[in-house]
Every structure is written in C-alpha cells, then in structure tokens.
Amino acid sequence: NAGVTQTPKFQVLKTGQSMTLQCAQDMNHEYMSWYRQDPGMGLRLIHYSVGAGITDQGEVPNGYNVSRSTTEDFPLRLLSAAPSQTSVYFCASSYRRTGTYEQYFGPGTRLTVT
Amino acid sequence: AQSVSQHNHHVILSEAASLELGCNYSYGGTVNLFWYVQYPGQHLQLLLKYFSGDPLVKGIKGFEAEFIKSKFSFNLRKPSVQWSDTAEYFCAVTPYFGNEKLTFGTGTRLTIIP
Numbered sequence: 001n002a003g004v005t006q007t008p009k010f011q012v013l014k015t016g017q018s019m020t021l022q023c024a025q026d027m028n029h030e031y032m033s034w035y036r037q038d039p040g041m042g043l044r045l046i047h048y049s050v051g052a053g054i055t056d057q058g059e060v061p062n063g064y065n066v067s068r069s070t071t072e073d074f075p076l077r078l079l080s081a082a083p084s085q086t087s088v089y090f091c092a093s094s095y096r097r098t099g100t101y102e103q104y105f106g107p108g109t110r111l112t113v114t
Numbered sequence: 115a116q117s118v119s120q121h122n123h124h125v126i127l128s129e130a131a132s133l134e135l136g137c138n139y140s141y142g143g144t145v146n147l148f149w150y151v152q153y154p155g156q157h158l159q160l161l162l163k164y165f166s167g168d169p170l171v172k173g174i175k176g177f178e179a180e181f182i183k184s185k186f187s188f189n190l191r192k193p194s195v196q197w198s199d200t201a202e203y204f205c206a207v208t209p210y211f212g213n214e215k216l217t218f219g220t221g222t223r224l225t226i227i228p
Contacts, residue, residue, distance in 0.1 A: 031214045040123075042204060042218040043158075050214070058215065090157060094214060102148070103216055105158040 001026050004106035006091050012112045013081040021076040021109050023091030030096040032074040033103070036060065036087040043090065049074055050096060081113045116141035116207050120219035127195055128227050135190040135222050137179075137205030144210035147188040149179055152202045152221075161203070164188065165210070175199070200226045 007022045025032065033048035045058030049068040063085060065077040074093075078085060088110050092103040117140045127133060139145060149161040162173025169181040179190045188205060205219040 033215070035218075040220060042120075042220040043216075044218075045215060048215060092158075092216075096214060102160060102163055103214075104160075105150075107157045 003027065004091055004093055004104050006089075006106035006109050008109060009107065010110050012114065013078070014114055015081060015083060017081050019078055019081070021078075021089055021091075021111075023074045023076065023106060024072050025074075025091075025093040025104070026072065027093065027104070028071060029093035029104075030071070031103075032068065032091065032093045033058070034064070034066065034074070034076045035090045035092065036085075037090060037108075038087050046076065046089075078111075081111075083113045085111065086113045087111060116145065116209060116217045118205050118207050118217055118219035120203075120205055120222050122222045123220070124223045124225070126225045126227065129197055130194050133190070133192040133195050133199075133224070135203055135205075135224070137188045137190065137219060139186050139188065139205075139207045141186075141207060141209060146208045146210055147179075147181060148206040148208075148216070149173065149177070149188075149190050150204045150206060150218075152204065154201065158204065161190070195224075195226050197226045197228050200224060 004025045030051050034046040035043040037043050044060045047066040049055045088108050090108050091106040094103040119138045147164040150158040151161045152158050164171045164181045172178045202221045204221045206216045
C-alpha cells in the first residue's frame with residue numbers, strides 16, 4: 001500500500017490565485033480529513049469527510065472547499081489564495097470503527113502565498 | 115467539544131536524560147488518546163495510542179504514556195532519550211463514540227543535545 005499520498009509537495013501562489021491540493025489513499029478508509037499546521041498552533045482541522053459524497057467543516061474552513069466523489073480521493077481547493085493561507089497542509093485518513101480512530105497522515109504540502 | 119493542552123512548548127535535554135511531556139485534555143466523556151511525532155521535515159507518525167484497558171501504553175522507540183482519568187492527563191515518557199528523538203510531539207484526542215475528528219495540542223518541540 002502507498003498509504004496516504006499528497007501532491008504537490010511544494011507550491012508557491014500569488015494572492016488571488018486558485019489551486020487544488022490532491023490527496024489520495026489506498027486503504028479503503030471511510031474517513032478523510034485536511035489539516036493545516038502553523039507554528040505554535042499545532043494542527044487544525046479544515047474539512048473532513050466520512051464517506052463518498054459527505055463532507056463537513058472543521059475548525060478553520062473559510063477559504064477552502066472540498067468534495068469527495070470517490071472513497072480514495074479528497075481534494076482541497078483554495079478558491080482565492082491569501083497570505084494567511086501560507087501553511088503546511090496535511091491530509092489524513094482512517095477507518096470509522098468506534099474506538100479505533102487511528103489516523104494515517106500524508107507527507108504534507110508546503111504552500112506559500114505571496 | 116474536546117480540547118488538548120500541552121504546556122511544554124520547547125524542551126531541551128541531554129542524551130540519556132529521562133523525558134516526560136505533559137498532555138491534558140478536556141472532554142466530558144470517554145476518549146481515545148494519541149501521541150504523534152513529527153521528525154524534522156517529515157509527516158506525522160503515530161507513536162502510541164490509548165483506546166481502553168491498561169492505562170499504561172507502550173509505543174514505538176521505547177516511548178510509553180500513562181492515562182490518568184482522574185487528572186485528564188496522558189503524559190508521554192521515555193527513560194533515556196537519544197539524539198534521534200529530536201522532533202515535535204503532538205498529543206491528540208477523539209471522543210470514543212461516533213466522532214473521528216482529532217483535536218491536537220499545540221505541540222512540544224524536543225531538542226536533544228548530544
């Protein structure tokens with residue numbers, strides 16, 4: 001298994017540009033999520049999905065969109081990039097079994113917005 | 115909603131010293147608890163987890179953590195640290211029933227001096 005994969009690894013955007021961060025997993029996990037990691041703030045949940053066709057907002061959803069058309073893929077869209085979105089983005093996935101929510105993380109995407 | 119506090123922001127130790135990193139959580143029900151580690155430039159990896167049973171859990175690389183329900187704590191310990199333990203450590207919690215959303219603490223940066 002490749003686990004959780006993310007592309008690209010690095011990206012530089014100008015303010016106002018849009019882009020999509022890709023996330024895929026091959027473990028047939030129902031649950032997928034996106035976090036952003038900022039210094040001194042830990043990881044904060046942006047959006048999550050409990051299955052294909054079902055998404056919901058996390059702690060910091062503004063400026064981001066998601067969709068889940070398949071079990072494997074969970075792309076994160078930045079609609080109009082802002083410098084405040086400069087961060088490292090991690091995708092994670094897990095099974096949905098009560099009491100066993102161990103999440104597996106991808107390698108991350110480092111995004112800089114100028 | 116749950117929350118996690120990690121009061122040690124940066125810990126500096128010499129090799130062979132003993133380690134204890136604090137983690138306290140806030141939630142009114144049963145929880146799952148996790149410690150993740152992030153080595154420089156890498157993604158998060160699961161160090162250990164507690165779901166139920168023995169409150170003393172052992173993880174990889176000689177780490178262990180003790181769940182003390184009365185204190186809402188899940189401190190991470192290692193008897194003798196190595197230079198290779200230099201990393202950032204995150205405590206995280208999910209409710210045991212029906213909620214996969216991980217809530218992270220802000221992290222503790224551990225620096226080991228050879």
